[in-house]
Amino acid sequence: MKKVRTRFAPSPTGFMHLGGLRTALYAYLYAKHNGGDFILRIEDTDQQRYVEGAVELIYSSLKESGLYYDEGPDVGGDCGPYVQSQRKEIYAKYAKKLIELGGAYYCFCSKERLESLTDENGNRKYDKHCLSLPKEEVERRLAAGEPYVIRQNIPTEGTSTYEDMIYGTITVDNSELEDNILIKSDGMPTYNFANVIDDHLMGITHVIRGTEYLSSTPKYNLMYDAFGWERPVYIHLPTIMKDATRKLSKRYGDANFDDFVKKGYLKEAIINYVALLGWAPKNNVEKMTVPEMVELFSLDGISKSPSIFDEVKLRWLNGEYIRELSDEDFYALAKPYLESSDINGLFDLEKAAKLLHGRTEVLGEIPEKINWLAKxxxxxxxxxxxxxxxxxxxxxxxxxxxxxxxxxxxxxxxxxxxxxxxxxxxxxxxxxxxxxxxxxxxxxxxxxxxxxxxxxxxxxxxxxxxxxxxxxxxxxxx
Missing domain, CATH: 1.10.10.350 (Arc Repressor Mutant, subunit A)
Structure with a gap:
C-alpha cells in the first residue's frame, strides 16, 4: 500500500485564518494517524495578493500549533522547490505537454474580445474561439511574440464523476465547466493548474481542502486523466460558519490564529477547539492534545454539515487549559497582562496571579478583572x-x-x-x-x-x- 502523503498549501495573503488552520490540522492528523507524511507548499502564484511576512507567519503558526511538517520550503525535502513561484519552468513544461495531449490550447484573445462575450446577465463564458486555430497560425503568432494564455480544453458534452471520502459521489455536467486559464500571460500558473502538477509531482495521495473546491475538482481530474496520472483521494471539509447565515472569512476580517493568541487564548486550546469544528471523536472527548488527536482521528467523525464557530465554547475550553497550569506557569503567561494593568507597581503581581488563576478564562481579560483594585x-x-x-x-x-x-x-x-x-x-x-x-x-x-x-x-x-x-x-x- 502506498504511503499516505497529505499537504497544506496556503497562499501568503495575511494571517493564518482559522479555516486554513483546520485544513492544515486535518491534513496533518490524517497523515500521522496513517503513518504518512505531511507537506507544506506555498501557493504564491497570485503575486498581487502577496503580503510581506505572511510566509513566515505560516511557518510560525503551524509550528506553534504543534503541526510539524515533514517537507516544506524551510525544512527541505525530495520534492522541492516547495514555493510555486520557484516552479515556473516546471509548469511551462507540463502545460506544453498538456497541449500536445489535447487537454489545453493557446488563447490569443484580446481583453476587448473577452468582454464582448458577456451576456445580458453579466455572465461571461469563454467560447473556445482559439481552440480551432490552425497549428501554423499558433506557431506564427507565438514566434511574433504575441501575448497569450493557455486554457484548459474541457469537453462540451457528458459528465465528470469522482468519489469524495466525505460527500460520496460527485457528478458535474461538463457543459457547466469553463475553459479556465492554466497559464497566465506573465507565464505564471493559476491555482487550477499548479495544484494538479504539484500534487502529482510531490506524490500527494490524499487532497484535503474545503467544500468550495467540490465543483471544480472535475476540472482537475480531466488533467490527471489527460496526463495518464492516478487521481488522488479527495476529502472535502465542511464550511466553518460565523453564524447561521455567514461564512467565517479572512476577507471580511474574521479572527485568525494570531488574533486569538493576542487576545490571550492558549495555542493548545485554539488548536483543540479548531479540531472540533467539523470533527467529533468516537469517544466524544473534547479536550485533546495533538498526539491524542492523531490517535483518535478518523474520517468517520467528520460531519457533512457546516460547523458554527462558537467563541463561548472556545472560552470554556481555554479556561480548562488555564486551570490545569501550575501557578508558576500561569504567572509566566499572565505577567505581561498584569504588567499592563493598573495594579502594576502597586501590589505583588505573583500574588495577584495566584488569586486570578482559577477565575480566568482568557488571559487578555486580566487587566479588566483587576484594574479596580488599584484604588x-x-x-x-x-x-x-x-x-x-x-x-x-x-x-x-x-x-x-x-x-x-x-x-x-x-x-x-x-x-x-x-x-x-x-x-x-x-x-x-x-x-x-x-x-x-x-x-x-x-x-x-x-x-x-x-x-x-x-x-x-x-x-x-x-x-x-x-x-x-x-x-x-x-x-x-x-
Whole structure:
C-alpha cells in the first residue's frame, strides 16, 4: 500500500485564518494517524495578493500549533522547490505537454474580445474561439511574440464523476465547466493548474481542502486523466460558519490564529477547539492534545454539515487549559497582562496571579478583572448586606473598628496567618467569622465579587493599604 502523503498549501495573503488552520490540522492528523507524511507548499502564484511576512507567519503558526511538517520550503525535502513561484519552468513544461495531449490550447484573445462575450446577465463564458486555430497560425503568432494564455480544453458534452471520502459521489455536467486559464500571460500558473502538477509531482495521495473546491475538482481530474496520472483521494471539509447565515472569512476580517493568541487564548486550546469544528471523536472527548488527536482521528467523525464557530465554547475550553497550569506557569503567561494593568507597581503581581488563576478564562481579560483594585473609591453601602451572614451597613459600622484593630495586631500578613488570627479573635468575641470576613472584604475592595476572599485580598494589598482602606470605609459609613 502506498504511503499516505497529505499537504497544506496556503497562499501568503495575511494571517493564518482559522479555516486554513483546520485544513492544515486535518491534513496533518490524517497523515500521522496513517503513518504518512505531511507537506507544506506555498501557493504564491497570485503575486498581487502577496503580503510581506505572511510566509513566515505560516511557518510560525503551524509550528506553534504543534503541526510539524515533514517537507516544506524551510525544512527541505525530495520534492522541492516547495514555493510555486520557484516552479515556473516546471509548469511551462507540463502545460506544453498538456497541449500536445489535447487537454489545453493557446488563447490569443484580446481583453476587448473577452468582454464582448458577456451576456445580458453579466455572465461571461469563454467560447473556445482559439481552440480551432490552425497549428501554423499558433506557431506564427507565438514566434511574433504575441501575448497569450493557455486554457484548459474541457469537453462540451457528458459528465465528470469522482468519489469524495466525505460527500460520496460527485457528478458535474461538463457543459457547466469553463475553459479556465492554466497559464497566465506573465507565464505564471493559476491555482487550477499548479495544484494538479504539484500534487502529482510531490506524490500527494490524499487532497484535503474545503467544500468550495467540490465543483471544480472535475476540472482537475480531466488533467490527471489527460496526463495518464492516478487521481488522488479527495476529502472535502465542511464550511466553518460565523453564524447561521455567514461564512467565517479572512476577507471580511474574521479572527485568525494570531488574533486569538493576542487576545490571550492558549495555542493548545485554539488548536483543540479548531479540531472540533467539523470533527467529533468516537469517544466524544473534547479536550485533546495533538498526539491524542492523531490517535483518535478518523474520517468517520467528520460531519457533512457546516460547523458554527462558537467563541463561548472556545472560552470554556481555554479556561480548562488555564486551570490545569501550575501557578508558576500561569504567572509566566499572565505577567505581561498584569504588567499592563493598573495594579502594576502597586501590589505583588505573583500574588495577584495566584488569586486570578482559577477565575480566568482568557488571559487578555486580566487587566479588566483587576484594574479596580488599584484604588478604592466610594461604593454603595448596600454591598454590606448579606442574607446568609445576616449583615448590613449597620453591622459593618459596628464591626469595622474591631477588624481594624485585628489588622493592626496580626503578627504576620500572609493569608493563612490573617485567616487564623481574625477567625480566632472573632470566636473569642462571639462574632460569626463568615460575617466578619464578608464585611472586611467589602470594606477593603468596594466590590461585590472579588478574585479572593477577605484575607487573600488583604494579603495582596499589604497591611498599610488594608488599614487605609478600612479607615476610608469607616469614614464613609460615618
Amino acid at each position: 478604592l473609591e466610594k461604593y454603595d453601602p448596600a454591598l454590606f448586606f448579606n442574607k446568609k451572614n445576616k449583615t448590613d451597613e449597620n453591622f459593618a459600622r459596628e464591626i469595622l473598628p474591631k477588624i481594624r484593630k485585628y489588622i493592626e495586631e496580626v503578627p504576620a500578613f500572609d493569608n493563612d496567618t490573617l485567616y487564623q488570627y481574625i477567625g480566632g479573635k472573632c470566636a473569642e468575641e462571639g462574632i460569626k467569622a463568615g460575617a466578619a470576613f464578608w464585611i472586611m472584604r467589602i470594606a477593603i475592595t468596594g466590590q461585590a465579587v472579588t478574585p479572593g476572599g477577605a484575607t487573600e485580598m488583604a494579603s495582596l494589598l499589604g497591611r498599610e493599604e488594608t488599614l487605609k482602606r478600612l479607615d476610608f470605609s469607616i469614614r464613609m459609613l460615618g
